[in-house]
Structures are given as C-alpha cells and as structure tokens.
Amino acid sequence: MAESAPPRRRPTSAAMRVVWVIVAFLGGGLVGLFLVLPRTRWLRPRRVLACDLCQRRHRRLLVAMVVLALLSVSGFGLRVSQRARQLPACVADTSIAEGRRVIDPRAPKRPPLWSTVRSVMTAPVSGLALAFAQAPGRGLCSVGDPPITLAFVPQAAGHMGSMVGEVFMASPVPRINPIRARDLAQHESRHVDQWAVCSIVGGIALLPVLYLVDNTLYPGSENHFEQAAGLFDGAYPPPPNPPKGPQGWAIALWVGVLLVITRRRIRWTVRTVLSPDRAPDIGRCGVHTTGWR
Ligand SMILES: [Zn+2]
Ligand SMILES: [Zn+2]
16 A cells, blocks of 8 residues: 555655756756656656655666766767867868878758757767867867768778767778768768757667667668668668578567566566555555565
8 A cells, every 4th residue: 555655755846846857858858858757746756755666766767867967968068168169170181180181071951950959969979979089189170061070089990980979980091082971971960860869859878779779680781870871871881681680689688678677567567467456565666566466
C-alpha cells in the first residue's frame, strides 16, 4: 500500500522546477525533459515520493542531467569564445598548419533560420570538439557557408575525418580535388543537421549513442546516418550485396542491454498478470517490489 503512505519528501517548488526544466533540456534535450519533469510533479509523483528506490533512481538521473548540462554549457562557452576571435578562412591552396593544404570546400546554402538553429544546437559539441582539437595545438580555419570549422587531428588511415557538431575533425589529407571537396562538404553539412536534430531531441549524447548502435548493427556503408548524408559524397563505397546488416551479434547485444534496462518492468508485468492482487512491498512501488509472483 505504498500509494497511500504519506510522502516523505516535499514536492519540488515552482522555482526549482524551472531550474530543472533548463538543466534537463541542456543535458538531455526533449528526452531529458520527458525523463525529469514528470517526476517533479505530474505523471507519477506519488509513486516516486513513496518509493525509496524510485527516489534514489531519480536523484541519479538528476546528477546525470547536471553533468551533461555542465558539459553542454562549457562546450557552448568554448564555441562562443572561439567564434569571437575570427578564424582565418580555409582558402584554396593555402597552407593552414604544418604545411598542410586544403582546397576550399563549399557547404550548400541553407535557410538562414535553420542555419542559426543548427549552429546554436551544435555549439556545445562543437566547443568540446574544438577543445579536444586544440589541445595538441592544431590549426583551425573556417570554410563554407554556413561555415564549418576545420580542425586537424590524427585520424585512422584512409579516414577523411569526422564531423563533431559543426567542427570537421579533418585528417591531414594533403590534397583533395575541388569537386571531391565540395561533395565532402555537402556530406558533412548533412551530418551537422543530424547533430542539431539529435541535440534538440536528446542532448549532446544522443547522436554518438545512436550512431554507435546503428554502426554495430549496420556497419560502414550500411550505416543509416552515412546513407542519409550521402554515401557517394562521403567517399563511402556502395553498400555490399547481399547486405551484412543487421549483424546477429549486435542484435543479441542490444536486446540484452534492453532486457537489463527494463528487467524490473518485465518482472512487474509478469507479477501483475500472475498475481494481480499482490500489494507492493512497504516503502516500494510495484516496479521495485521483489518477487515474480
Ligand atoms: Zn520504485
Ligand atoms: Zn559521414
């Protein structure tokens, strides 16, 4: 009868709820809002207030959101401070750093509003990427419209580079011909869109997680993010025929992860079906009550 137990914790005050709205969105985007907000008031407040384990879980979630939000804010700050001092343009055949040459790739024109939105939404990861790229003292330059920042970091052999937010962590490729460079810029610009959308939906961590999951299931040219950004433009070979994905081991892995995450809900569902009259343990909600029947 945990539902009728008196709450041992005061509901979150209105002012704190505003703070948590901001922290949750900065840390986890719309998903962050969805995870944090209901527990501060509306959806299942009594369950959270009455169950010790729910409260502990909620506190852990808040700590994770604060950490992610702090990362976002510091990344945003780094990006803004870098924007403030104008970067040199990556012009054709200009040596940028350590004698490397880059031919000006042009990103496709975007509607200005989306261009601004995506700059703002990708600023946290862009800032973190710049902090990483600048640690070894590499050169930076700005290219395209809307501009992409080029940073030079050692890459795996044969890999052109990766887009992190609006920053292209470029391999020190000595020369790319102008047409290839333009195709590549278009491909990378589509990755910026993906970063921006994912940051709105799930904060700075969503795209890396989704990309990793997708890449284990559908490796290389079968990766859906790369396909959406354009395989040919990104210098990816056409997908193999017959396709390699989804890979069996990756399905097993992610189903296993999903089962571990949802194990208490599964137990709760099984018990609700087997013994619908069973009351939850004292100080616990139904989900956190032990026993399968
Ligand atoms: Zn609980
Ligand atoms: Zn790509």
